Amino acid sequence: MTDWKNPPRLFIPGPVHVLPEVLQQLARPTLGHRGKEYTQLHGETVEMLKKILFTNQNVFLSTSSASGVWEGSIRNCVKLDETVLCTMCGAFSDKYADVARACGRKVEELKVEWGQAITAEMVDAKLSQGKYAAVTLVHNETSTGLTNPVYEISEMLKQKHPDVLVFVDAVSGMVGLPMHFDDLGWDVVFASVQKAFAIPPGLAVFAVSNRAMEKAKTVPDRGYYFDFLEFAKSAAKNQTPTTPSVPHIMALHYQCTRLLGEGMENVWARHKKMAEYVREWAKKNFALFCPEEYASNTLTTVKNTRGIKVADVINAVQQKHNTVFGNGYSKLKQETFRIAHMGDITIDDLKELLGWIDDEIN
Ligand SMILES: Cc1ncc(COP(=O)(O)O)c(C=O)c1O
Structure with a gap:
């Protein structure tokens, strides 16, 4: 034991x-999640996350692990009759394709051996052959310890396939690896806090582009818990749609303050x-x-x-x-x-x- x-x-x-001082944040007296103190905590945390992710667009907090946002990205931004290109190079990027299929979407696979990277040329070649609503990428494949060349891929996507939405699983990359969400032209990125944020599991951070929010308005049956439009409505009041894990957000505020202090x-x-x-x-x-x-x-x-x-x-x-x-x-x-x-x-x-x-x- x-x-x-x-x-x-x-x-x-x-x-x-997790540092003892971060654990202490989780032990602070809790707050009502519709009260003034919480909205201040939420607002400040999101403002810091925008700096950390280099975005002026939408940043949301989900009381779930990141897997929920796998599903959210697909259900909010891809219609039932549209196809997603899933790039697969290890266990987690493989699972993203399973999630898209489990949501009833059509999936085309771009698969390499575990341990190999997905390159811009591969993605370009595949996207040039068909009509895709979105492409999924893993920033850092935790099963193989590999970082995909996401800057090169994103540059190619901006130039050659600007209409394809870009969903990035950055679960073990966010904070630890360079990431400039707006410049990269990504549409959804997400991570769980138990990785480089160094907080116990139980919360996910995600960013959504304005154009992905517009797309979501046209997609029916987005589901309930991960409906991006509900997240946006609540975010306008510095809140979450459902009761959040307030202790995790206290710890996240603490860690974001430290990250920005370090630069x-x-x-x-x-x-x-x-x-x-x-x-x-x-x-x-x-x-x-x-x-x-x-x-x-x-x-x-x-x-x-x-x-x-x-x-x-x-x-x-x-x-x-x-x-x-x-x-x-x-x-x-x-x-x-x-x-x-x-x-x-x-x-x-x-x-x-x-x-x-x-x-x-x-
Ligand atoms: C790259 C990657 N994606 C997704 C997940 C799933 O994250 P979670 O279990 O927090 O939902 C993990 C978990 O380790 C991961 O490493």
Whole structure:
């Protein structure tokens, strides 16, 4: 059983390690969500998020995990007779296609091997062959530790396919990786707070472009909980349509204040530095699972070239040091392992973790 006075240190790619002072925010006395104090909290949080995401458009808070916004993006912005191009390069981008199908939309797949990236050329070639209402992309594929070249893809989309809506799953990318929502021309982006925001799970942050909001007005049967038009109506009053997780929003306000205090360029540079450190260790001891040019700055997926027993090493580090890192995802369980370096994890934490893994494997 977990000793709650001495919780395990998490290096799994979400939920990640949460600072005690952030946990304290979740323990603050709660507020009525239609009252003045809440609307101030909500308004300030959204204003900060707009700076963090580099947008002047719509930012919403959803008391759900990000998977809800997978569904929301499809149900609000794609009509039943329209087709979505789903780009797929790992477990989570694959699931986005499943969600679109589960919402009854027509899906065309653009699929590469796990560990490979989606490129602008591939997306262009596919979009040029058909009529698509939207394209789905994963910013950072958490199952493989890969960052897609979303800036290049977005530039191509703006130039060659400006009418196609762009939905981006940035669940493990947002905050840790550069993202300029308005300049990129994206229409929906979302993340859960248990990744680089370094808050316990239970809330999602999402941004929606003005043109996607206009499209939503023309789409029937958008559903109830994730109806973007309801989010917008409530956002005009600095509120949410349904009762939000107020404690999470207190923690998010706290974390956004810290992020802006540090400056987003510095936050991204800090993540890059941690990633480089882990990548050097991984290359020295094993190999990277992805081509290095696409290796993520928020987590590293290490290729198990030495055939170590991943579960045994994870167990040993947990037993001896009360610290947990991630196994490979799904079919990569034994073939890889994953180390998160996002949020409030530091280089010193990583040095300690990698030293402990060294002790087990050498
Ligand atoms: C890239 C990506 N997309 C979507 C999800 C689903 O997020 P959630 O479980 O918070 O709904 C995850 C979860 O790890 C993820 O890593």
